Amino acid sequence: MEVIIAEHAGFCFGVKRAVKMAFTAAESKEKSVHTLGPLIHNPQVVGRLSEQGVEKVDSLTEINDGIVILRSHGVASPQVAIDAKSKGLTVIDATCPFVTNAQRYAKLLVDEGYLVIMVGDRHHPETLSVLGHAGGDILVTEDFDEIQTWLNRFANKKRVGVISQTTQTFQKFSDVVSLCLKLCEEVKVFNTICYATEERQDEAEKIAREVQSMVVVGGKNSANTTHLADICRQEGIPVYHIETAGEIKNSWFNGIQRTGVTAGASTPDWIIKEVVEQLQKVQ
Ligand code: SF4
Structure with a gap:
């Protein structure tokens, strides 16, 4: 069987950066090292x-000293870093700069008085971190009906701001923007999908058109891996989302x-x- 391998498969810039920071912190051996939540969504790397x-912890209350690494998806709010420092912990911020960007744009739109829609999964740690940093009422959804119902609650001349979870598909993001253009008087858009996501999605789609099946490797809890599998499925071929080689069946x-x-x-x-x-x- 011929195996076609995507050129851009695997670690992106933000993950490489976070993993390097964590291994470097671990090398010091002088202090205990913790991550607040899993550093990245890959159980084998964790x-x-x-x-x-x-060590992965779920809350600052579990750490008394040492280093705390803020993970690539970001943390719940800016207060987390302040609280960690006031406990005397050394803070290493491994938040991906693309996530920081999404946090900034969300805050800007809230501060400018737009109704803000973030195209994404409302339970994902990254969207929770964006909400926590923006400090406003933001609708996080991928559902068109929900967007319409939500917008109908507001008076005419709606001013809407749209951003995206960094790992969202461009198609879904642009579909939501088109919907908002139909329903609102003013739409301000920041494309916060990261280049690594777009690159991987475009390449996965292209390869899926040329093969008879696809194997997509990555954490079952990884949003960007799940999106890659969904994109490949749209080409009508069998797609296997696995975490390790041990799951492969001949x-x-x-x-x-x-x-x-x-x-x-x-x-x-x-x-x-x-x-x-x-x-x-x-x-
Ligand atoms: S935002 Fe993009 S570059 Fe950053 S960690 Fe996520 S996938 Fe990687």
Whole structure:
């Protein structure tokens, strides 16, 4: 079986940066190192960090001293860093600059009095961090009916600001912007999808058109990996979202001559390599 591997599969700029910061902090050995929530959405990387002594905690109350790393998706509000410092902790901010950008634009729109829509998943840590930093009433959704119902609550001449979760598909984001243009008098848009996401999504779509099945590698809790799998499914081929090579079943590839492989932005190279090697053994 021929295996086509996406050039841009795996760690993006923001994840590379966060993981490097965490391993460097762990090397010091002088202080205990913690991450507030998982550093990135990949259980295998979080496991390796834990082996190096980087402990995941869910709240500052669990840490008494040492270093706290703020994860790539950002933290619930600016107050978290203030509270950590006032406890005497050393704060390393690994928030991805693209997430910081989304936080800033959300705050700007709230401060300018726009009704703000963020296209994304309202339960995702990144959207929660954007809401916490913007400090206003923002609708986070991917649902058109919900947007219409929400906008209908407000009087005419609606001024709406639209941003996106960094890992959203461009298609969904532009569909929401088009809807707002139909319903509102003024629409201010900041495209906060990060380039790594767009690059991976465009490439995944292109490969999915040229193969008979796709394997998408990454955390089951990773939004960008899940979006990659959804994009590939739109090409009408079987798509397998796996975390490790151990999940691969030879029976998936009966009668398949060409399969594609891509991976989310939080998937490390070593896992992609194991997956590709396993696929190359399939007859
Ligand atoms: S996917 Fe984009 S926003 Fe998320 S960590 Fe990577 S570069 Fe940053």
